[in-house]
Amino acid sequence: VIDIEELEILSPMLLFADSSKLLRLSITPENGQIRLNSRQLGSSDEWTHNFRARVMADSAGLLLAGLAPECPDRDADFSREGHINLAKSLGLDYGPHFQAISHGWIDQDRAIGLFEFPDVLLNEMDHFLLHPGILDSAFQLFIQLLVAEGRNYDGVAFVPVRVGRIQLARKGTASTPMLAEVELVQKSPYSLLSNVKIFDDKRRAVAVLQ
Secondary structure (H helix, E strand, C coil), rough: EEEEEEEEECCCCCCCCCEEEEEEEEEECCCCCEEEEECCCCCCCCECCCCCEECCCCCCHHHHEEECCCCCCCCEEEHHHHHHHHHCCCCCCCHHHCCEEEEEEEECCECCCEEEECCCHCCCCHHHHHHHHHHHHHHHHHHHHHHHHHHCCCCCCCCCCCCEEEECCCCCCCEEEEEEEEEEEEECEEEEEEEEEEECCCEEEEECCC
């Protein structure tokens, strides 16, 4: 199990087609502290502190013990095409690497989405413990939850800034991701507190973020 706690995004990393970033990742073995810094390639500017976290040693992986929820016995509440169109209406244009959710359901403060991977994503999955397109697609389920509330979030963008705990199954202990579940624990007009879980085709947890 890979176990990370108190991951905090200190500054977003903006990427542009006409420039490159130099990244510096440091890990302190004594306490497991991780830091990621960046700056423009070829620049002598100060490093920007992008994120910090801590790796936990000898984790029992208890967050991964749960099984995937059962899908509702009814027609799906949303489809991939409808989800992509909804995201575009909110100014979010996801490319094929980030269109992993095929369809899903809303149940009060919980959303479930089933994965069906585009070829461009499927061809890259073996290179990652958890492909960023899969994790991002799970986060996208918040769009469906917030729209289902019927509240007007026009002009408000919710982005992840902190994760209290992340547990990931190592390669070989889980198979292909099948389902994502997000649950809203607490919300205010400008912030959300939630849990995100990803399960494989044997209903075992692949990743849990709290």
